[in-house]
Amino acid sequence: MWHCIPDVIINQSLMNKLVLILLAMCSIVTAYAQPKTVLAYGDFSANTDNQSYDGYNIQNSQWFINPGVGYQIDKRWTVGIQGTYGQSMMPYSSINSNQTANTTDWTAGVFIRYTRYFKGRFSVYGQVDLSNAQGTYDINENGTNTLLTSANYVGFRGNIFPALSINIYRSLALNFNVGGISYSSYSWTNHPTALKTDNKFNMDFGHALAIGISKNFATEKKIHGHHEPGEDTRRLNTKDDDDDAPKAKKEHKEKNKHHKGKKGKKETKQKDSDEDDE
Numbered sequence: 001m002w003h004c005i006p007d008v009i010i011n012q013s014l015m016n017k018l019v020l021i022l023l024a025m026c027s028i029v030t031a032y033a034q035p036k037t038v039l040a041y042g043d044f045s046a047n048t049d050n051q052s053y054d055g056y057n058i059q060n061s062q063w064f065i066n067p068g069v070g071y072q073i074d075k076r077w078t079v080g081i082q083g084t085y086g087q088s089m090m091p092y093s094s095i096n097s098n099q100t101a102n103t104t105d106w107t108a109g110v111f112i113r114y115t116r117y118f119k120g121r122f123s124v125y126g127q128v129d130l131s132n133a134q135g136t137y138d139i140n141e142n143g144t145n146t147l148l149t150s151a152n153y154v155g156f157r158g159n160i161f162p163a164l165s166i167n168i169y170r171s172l173a174l175n176f177n178v179g180g181i182s183y184s185s186y187s188w189t190n191h192p193t194a195l196k197t198d199n200k201f202n203m204d205f206g207h208a209l210a211i212g213i214s215k216n217f218a219t220e221k222k223i224h225g226h227h228e229p230g231e232d233t234r235r236l237n238t239k240d241d242d243d244d245a246p247k248a249k250k251e252h253k254e255k256n257k258h259h260k261g262k263k264g265k266k267e268t269k270q271k272d273s274d275e276d277d278e
Contacts, residue, residue, distance in 0.1 A: 033115065033171065033216050035074045041175065042067040043212030062088035068111055072216060078113040082129055092139050099148065102138045107131035107157055121167040129159040133184065139192060153198070155186035171216040179204040 033039070046063035063086060070080020085106045092099040109131030117123045133156060139149040161180025165173045186198045 033072050033075055033078070034218070035072055036220060037072045037171075037216040037218055039070045039072055039078050039080065039113075039214060039216050040068070041212055041214035043175070043177075043210050045210060058091050060088070060090040062086065066210075066212070070111065070113065075117070076115050078115070080111055081109070082111045083108040083131070098142045100140050100142055102140065103135060105133070105135035107133040109157075115165075123165045123167070123173075124162060125165060126160065126162050129157075131157045131159075133157040133186065137191065149190070149192045151188060151190040151192065153186040153188045153191075155184060155198075157184040158182065165214070173214045175212045175214055177208075177210040177212075179206055179208045181205075 043066040044064070047061070049060040051058040051060075064084060065086065066082065066084045068080055068082030070078040070082075072078050083106065086104075088103045088105075090101055092101045109129060111127055111129045113125050113127040115123050115125040132154075134154045135152065137151040137153070138147060140147055159180060159182040161177055163175050163177040165175045167173045180203075182200075182202045182204075184198070184200045188195045188198060
């Protein structure tokens with residue numbers, strides 16, 4: 001059964017070198033996820049494995065997607081919803097290669113992420129996924145594609161993993177996950193081997209690599225210029241003020257006229273007094 005986070009098996013030495021190269025690429029710009037933004041991320045992986053034997057071939061193939069959307073509470077904590085969907089195809093058994101087992105899996109649940117930033121474009125985060133899981137397991141006859149057996153399961157899946165993130169452009173980041181710890185508990189119906197329950201604990205640190213992208217989207221409009229915290233930037237309703245504007249203007253003119261009249265009378269009186277003195 002495939003893991004909640006897509007896995008691509010690679011050489012251990014090659015993966016260690018890749019991580020060291022990524023860490024060495026650190027720049028001088030620090031990129032923090034802005035609080036009150038929406039985080040969207042997604043991983044995709046696909047792989048095939050062809051094995052040739054005398055007289056027959058065995059082919060295994062699988063693909064997975066893992067999208068998620070969350071809310072950035074602050075620059076470190078993010079909570080949201082996530083899910084996975086994937087399919088795999090492989091021979092039902094190595095003895096009988098004329099039958100193919102097709103598995104379809106999907107999960108839906110919540111996640112919480114904690115991020116730590118460095119002095120550069122790099123950050124690391126740990127994420128916990130908690131999901132309801134279900135899927136189908138079908139066995140088909142090759143050539144005729146006749147359905148021989150169909151089984152299904154329901155259950156729970158939990159996953160915790162660390163990842164490395166590189167901010168490449170305006171909150172757009174590349175994410176690299178090198179495995180983690182997972183636990184699943186499934187209840188089966190009509191399994192061909194009479195399997196009823198399946199409980200798995202898996203630890204695959206350093207044995208897998210999943211690559212994805214993520215982006216933080218602003219939820220509030222940017223405000224240009226300087227504003228004090230809490231300052232209301234909405235446009236005020238000035239309709240009432242506009243209605244009173246002509247009245248205020250008239251009162252202002254009358255007041256100015258009154259002052260000019262008083263000033264004129266004062267100047268006339270002063271002129272008469274000067275003439276008397278002469």
